[in-house]
Structure formats: C-alpha cells, structure tokens
Amino acid sequence: MSNTKIAPANSDLAHKIAMYRSQFALRQFENRAYDLFLENFVKGTSHLAIGQEAIAAGVAAAMRPDDWTFATYRGHAHTLARGVPMAPVFAELMGRTNGLMAGKGGSMHLTSVEHGMMGSYAVIGAHLPIACGAAWSAQYRGTEQVAVAFFGDGSTNIGSFHEALNFAAVWKLPVIFFCENNLWMEYTRTSDVTAVANPAADRASAYGLESIIVDGNDADAVFDVTSAAFARARAGEGPSMIEAKTYRHGGHSRADPGKYRPDDELAEWMAKDPIPRYRARLLDAGVSEEEILALESEVDAEVDLATEEAKAGDVPGEDLLLKDVWADGGASWRN
Amino acid sequence: MAQLTFRESIARGIAQEMRRDESVVLLGEDVGAAGGVFKGTVGLLEEFGGVRVRDTPISEQAILGAAMGAAMTGLRPIAEIMFSDFFAVCWDIVANEIAKSRYMTNGQVTFPLVIRSGNGGGLRFGAQHSQSVENWAMMVPGLKVVVPSNALDVIGLMAAAVRDDDPVIFLEAKVLYSSKMDVPDGDIVDTLGSAKVLREGSNATLVALGSMVPRALEAASELAANGIDCTVIDVRSLVPLDTTTILREVAATGRLFTVEENPRLCGWGAEVASIVADEIFYDLDGPIVRITTPHIPLPAADALEDLAIPSVERIVTTVQKSMNS
Numbered sequence: 001m002s003n004t005k006i007a008p009a010n011s012d013l014a015h016k017i018a019m020y021r022s023q024f025a026l027r028q029f030e031n032r033a034y035d036l037f038l039e040n041f042v043k044g045t046s047h048l049a050i051g052q053e054a055i056a057a058g059v060a061a062a063m064r065p066d067d068w069t070f071a072t073y074r075g076h077a078h079t080l081a082r083g084v085p086m087a088p089v090f091a092e093l094m095g096r097t098n099g100l101m102a103g104k105g106g107s108m109h110l111t112s113v114e115h116g117m118m119g120s121y122a123v124i125g126a127h128l129p130i131a132c133g134a135a136w137s138a139q140y141r142g143t144e145q146v147a148v149a150f151f152g153d154g155s156t157n158i159g160s161f162h163e164a165l166n167f168a169a170v171w172k173l174p175v176i177f178f179c180e181n182n183l184w185m186e187y188t189r190t191s192d193v194t195a196v197a198n199p200a201a202d203r204a205s206a207y208g209l210e211s212i213i214v215d216g217n218d219a220d221a222v223f224d225v226t227s228a229a230f231a232r233a234r235a236g237e238g239p240s241m242i243e244a245k246t247y248r249h250g251g252h253s254r255a256d257p258g259k260y261r262p263d264d265e266l267a268e269w270m271a272k273d274p275i276p277r278y279r280a281r282l283l284d285a286g287v288s289e290e291e292i293l294a295l296e297s298e299v300d301a302e303v304d305l306a307t308e309e310a311k312a313g314d315v316p317g318e319d320l321l322l323k324d325v326w327a328d329g330g331a332s333w334r335n
Numbered sequence: 336m337a338q339l340t341f342r343e344s345i346a347r348g349i350a351q352e353m354r355r356d357e358s359v360v361l362l363g364e365d366v367g368a369a370g371g372v373f374k375g376t377v378g379l380l381e382e383f384g385g386v387r388v389r390d391t392p393i394s395e396q397a398i399l400g401a402a403m404g405a406a407m408t409g410l411r412p413i414a415e416i417m418f419s420d421f422f423a424v425c426w427d428i429v430a431n432e433i434a435k436s437r438y439m440t441n442g443q444v445t446f447p448l449v450i451r452s453g454n455g456g457g458l459r460f461g462a463q464h465s466q467s468v469e470n471w472a473m474m475v476p477g478l479k480v481v482v483p484s485n486a487l488d489v490i491g492l493m494a495a496a497v498r499d500d501d502p503v504i505f506l507e508a509k510v511l512y513s514s515k516m517d518v519p520d521g522d523i524v525d526t527l528g529s530a531k532v533l534r535e536g537s538n539a540t541l542v543a544l545g546s547m548v549p550r551a552l553e554a555a556s557e558l559a560a561n562g563i564d565c566t567v568i569d570v571r572s573l574v575p576l577d578t579t580t581i582l583r584e585v586a587a588t589g590r591l592f593t594v595e596e597n598p599r600l601c602g603w604g605a606e607v608a609s610i611v612a613d614e615i616f617y618d619l620d621g622p623i624v625r626i627t628t629p630h631i632p633l634p635a636a637d638a639l640e641d642l643a644i645p646s647v648e649r650i651v652t653t654v655q656k657s658m659n660s
Contacts, residue, residue, distance in 0.1 A: 068408070070404075102441045104438060105440055111436075111443055113440075118407065118408075119436060121432070123431050126428060127400075128400070129396050129399070130403050130428075131404060133400055133401035133406070133412075134407065136401055137410045140405075160396040163396045164397055166397070167391070167397035167401065170392065320441075323442070324442035325476055327437070331476075333575055333576060334577075335576075
C-alpha cells in the first residue's frame with residue numbers, strides 16, 4: 001500500500017494525477033482522523049494538516065527515497081507522503097500494537113525510518129538542528145542524501161531555529177528548512193509577535209541564504225521550488241530555506257475550534273483550498289471527471305480499509321512497557 | 336607505560352576510538368584548533384583532520400542536535416559541551432529528544448553518541464561554571480551516565496562509551512584534569528556499569544564518584560590510622576548502576592556513607608541509599624549517611640567553595656562521628 005506516495009517525475013499528466021491523489025489521500029486521512037477523535041477511538045491530542053496538504057505532497061514528490069524527513073507534531077501528512085501506509089498511522093493514533101510505533105509515540109511523534117521519515121518532533125524547533133546532523137552525516141559519507149526539516153511560522157522565533165540556520169550555513173550542509181507559514185501559532189497571530197513580515201524568508205539573509213517564498217497551496221509550485229533546493233543541496237551548495245504561505249482549515253489541535261480567526265480570513269483561504277484547486281487543474285489538463293471520481297472513491301475505500309485494519313489491532317500490554325529504552329531492547333538501569 | 340594526566344587521557348581515549356572506527360567524529364566549541372578549553376582534545380585535529388574534528392559556533396542546541404541527527408544516520412559522534420552547566424541551554428535535545436526517541440519510536444532509532452563535558456567545582460568559577468550535574472542526567476530515562484575518577488578509567492570508559500549503542504553523558508571532573516597516573520600502552524577498553532572497589536575495609540563502606548573518589552581514598556587512609564577501616568567504592572557509572580558491587584560491599588561492612596559533590600537534594604547517593612535500605616536493611620549496623628555539598632549554588636570565593644564541597648576532613652569527621660555515636 002503506497003497510494004499516498006508519488007514517485008519523483010516530470011510535470012506530465014501521470015505526475016499530476018499522482019500529485020492530486022496524494023493530496024486527496026492526505027485530506028481524507030485527516031478527515032477520518034478527526035472522525036475517530038469524535039468517536040473516542042483517538043485519545044490525547046492531534047494536530048491536523050487539513051489545508052496544508054500541497055506542501056507535504058509537493059515536497060515528498062521532489063525527494064529521493066533515501067532522503068530524510070523531519071516533521072513537527074503536525075506530521076500525519078508528511079509521514080503518509082513518504083509512502084507510509086495509512087493503517088499503521090491510524091493505529092498509532094489509536095494506541096494499538098499495529099501502530100507505526102506500537103502506540104508508544106502517538107500522533108505527535110510519527111516515525112518510519114524505513115520510509116526516510118525520521119521523526120515528528122513535538123518541541124518547537126528541536127528537529128532543525130537534528131536535521132542538520134543527518135545532513136552532516138550525508139555530507140561526511142558522501143551519499144548526496146538531503147534532510148528536510150518542516151516547521152511552522154512560530155518556530156522562527158525560537159533559538160534552535162537560528163542556531164540551526166547558522167550551523168547549516170557555516171558547514172554548508174545538505175538540508176532544506178521548510179517553513180509552513182499558516183499565519184497562526186496556537187492562538188496568537190505570528191505577525192503580532194514577530195519582528196518581520198515573512199518570519200522565515202526575511203531571516204534568510206541573516207544566514208547568507210536566498211529569500212524564497214512560495215504559494216504553499218499549490219503543489220506544483222512547491223514541487224518546483226523544492227526540487228531546485230534539492231539540486232543545490234546535492235551539488236554541495238549547502239542549505240536552503242523556503243517559506244510557504246498556507247493555512248490550516250481547523251484549529252491548532254483537537255482541543256481548539258479556531259474561533260479566534262476572522263471569518264473573512266478563513267473564507268479567503270478556504271477559497272484557496274489546495275484540493276479543489278488542484279482538481280480543477282487536472283480537469284483543465286484533460287483528465288475526465290469520471291477518472292477523478294474513480295480515483296477519489298479508490299482513496300476513500302483505502303481510508304475505510306485502513307481504519308478497519310487499525311481498529312482490529314490489539315491494545316498494547318506490559319511486554320511493550322519496558323521495551324526499547326536501550327539499544328539492547330530493554331529498560332534495565334542496574335545489574 | 337606512560338604517565339598521563341586526566342586531560343591527556345581524554346584525547347588518548349578519543350584518538351584510540353577514532354583510529355579504530357571512521358564513523359567516530361568529534362564536534363564542539365574550540366575542540367579543534369584550540370585543542371579544547373581544558374586541553375582535552377589536543378592533537379586530534381592534527382591527526383584526524385578538520386572533516387572529523389570540527390569546531391562549532393557557540394550553539395549548544397546545534398551541537399547536540401547535530402550529534403543526534405548524525406548518530407541516527409550512521410555516525411558515532413562525540414560532542415563536547417564545554418561546561419556541564421551549559422546543558423541548561425540544550426536540555427531539550429538531551430532530555431526530550433536523544434533520551435526518548437528510541438523508546439517513542441519502538442526501537443526504530445539508536446543513538447550511539449557520547450556527550451563529554453567538564454563538570455563540577457573546585458576551580459573557583461562560581462555558580463554557573465561549577466555545578467555537578469550528574470543527577471540531572473541520571474534522572475532522565477534513556478541516558479547513560481559515566482563519571483571517571485582517574486586517567487586510566489578515562490581511556491577505558493571513553494572507549495566503552497563510544498562503542499556503546501546508547502547515548503552516554505561522560506562527565507569529566509574539572510578539578511581532576513591535571514591529576515596524573517601511570518597508564519599502560521596499547522588499547523584500553525573498560526565496561527560501563529561496573530563499579531570498582533579501590534580499598535577493602537571491615538568497618539564502613541564509602542561510596543564515591545568522580546572528584547570525590549580521591550578524597551574518599553585519602554579520608555579512608557586517615558580513618559584507618561584512627562582505627563576505622565573503610566572500603567572505598569568508585570561508582571564510575573550512575574547509569575547503568577553496579578548495584579551488585581555496592582550491595583555486596585555495604586553488606587560486608589554494615590555501614591554506608593555516600594560521598595557526593597552535588598548539592599544535597601536528589602543526589603545519586605539518595606538513590607543508592609534507597610536501594611540499600613530496600614534490599615539489605617537487615618545487614619546494616621547503623622544509619623546510612625550522605626556526605627554532600629549543602630543545597631546551595633556554589634560560591635566563587637576559594638574559602639567558601641572549599642567549605643561547600645565535601646573535603647577529606649569533612650569525610651573523616653562525619654564518618655568518625657557516626658561510627659562512634
């Protein structure tokens with residue numbers, strides 16, 4: 001099952017169809033995740049990427065299978081976009097043994113090393129220097145792998161963002177810093193607490209980097225700008241930072257209805273919803289309505305199947321509790 | 336056989352492992368061209384070059400984040416945090432990320448890395464450059480914590496830490512950097528989680544760590560001259576903790592004294608005391624006594640710092656008072 005993963009390709013029709021399928025699958029996954037909260041299958045918190053799917057799909061399409069993704073707690077879409085099947089992700093949200101991490105990490109820490117998904121990091125900014133470390137490893141070993149660190153607008157005001165940017169620039173590391181600027185931190189508008197208008201792009205020059213802004217609701221634009229950054233990184237030209245303008249359709253997390261956002265702002269961004277936008281692009285390119293509907297119902301069936309598969313998983317028991325603190329598989333701290 | 340200082344042993348231990356394994360790399364502030372602010376990495380840049388020995392900006396989060404990211408993708412980094420007090424500016428990476436990610440990912444990632452750091456007082460540097468932070472690390476699940484007390488152990492425990500697949504916090508007592516010892520030639524590899532019995536006695540067991548080990552030994556000599564015969568244990572590793580050795584030696588003498596440089600509350604000795612009380616209570620002949628720095632920030636003035644950190648004299652008088660009461 002790798003329906004959400006699309007292979008790097010030229011912007012031919014097959015590529016466009018795959019790009020739409022990926023975004024639509026991410027959307028339907030998140031919609032189902034939300035339903036599962038309401039049905040109390042998912043406990044704890046979760047941060048949906050509804051509205052931001054073009055970024056996950058566009059960047060993943062530009063990656064090599066052995067490149068590395070470092071995401072934030074809003075990481076479902078980035079995980080799926082690397083080709084991780086839906087069922088273990090649903091199961092992880094539900095805390096089941098068939099979860100991606102057997103229920104030990106939860107929504108905010110999705111990781112699948114075999115897919116190059118090197119973790120979702122829930123403390124703001126932490127993973128930017130960690131992505132630098134992976135990039136350093138690639139540089140040291142000469143593998144031409146590239147690390148991508150996704151982060152939100154709010155992350156640009158924390159120290160590790162600035163430490164990582166400087167560090168990556170000085171060491172010329174093959175890392176891409178990708179800011180998903182959805183305008184809001186949690187309940188506060190980022191521009192109210194930030195010294196510059198474009199929180200990432202306006203800081204780029206401080207680290208000798210080009211200021212790059214892209215429409216984050218346009219998967220093709222994201223793919224193009226990111227592909228160029230990958231090429232620079234693989235050529236040994238060092239890091240890039242990209243700021244994508246986007247919007248989350250819902251609140252910050254499960255607990256937040258997002259009522260603080262003005263109606264007209266929400267309406268403006270709903271009109272720029274990446275999914276119908278890309279769907280229209282497919283129709284313009286000559287894909288028939290029937291073909292699109294068939295693709296959509298395939299995805300819906302996949303979501304249904306994955307949901308049932310996840311629900312069928314066992315509740316974890318004591319055998320997992322004391323497992324894998326250490327590399328020897330155990331948790332012992334004394335003899 | 337060569338006489339080496341504690342600081343020379345650090346470079347020797349690192350060099351031994353870098354020669355053996357190309358995936359071992361070193362990063363930190365001033366570790367390259369300058370050879371380390373405490374001269375613990377002298378000669379490494381010259382031998383291994385700037386690709387493997389890298390100076391960093393003053394960015395502790397970047398240093399440890401880079402070490403983590405490199406460790407999870409195939410390297411075995413050794414990172415230096417110049418003063419262990421500076422863990423306070425990068426503790427997220429240590430406690431939230433490095434320590435927890437293996438567990439959270441159900442074992443998908445491992446972190447074969449070492450974080451070395453100058454630790455503890457005695458150099459009159461004041462409260463922000465003198466702390467003994469071993470307990471900060473000990474209380475976080477997922478971190479191994481090693482504290483050598485002499486030049487020979489530095490080499491062997493460094494090798495063991497580098498070869499270990501888990502993250503190891505390697506704390507170097509700054510006050511010991513100039514201490515010397517005869518060290519054999521050739522590769523030296525020790526074992527994590529093994530305490531050493533440095534002296535066998537029959538009346539009491541002193542359990543000490545790092546900078547307190549030479550003081551405990553000196554105190555034991557004085558106590559022996561006064562009729563109190565002490566066993567001295569060098570704990571060497573807080574995680575994993577060699578409770579087998581500690582329990583055996585405390586049971587043999589019936590008395591436990593911990594000697595800790597850290598401020599009083601939640602020191603490692605409290606955990607040792609708890610284990611002893613739980614498991615061999617009926618082998619004890621008297622109360623467990625902890626000898627620690629008072630629960631204060633360390634003062635800078637030499638006279639005050641010397642009053643704060645357990646001295647040979649304080650160890651002797653505390654043991655005598657307790658044994659004779």
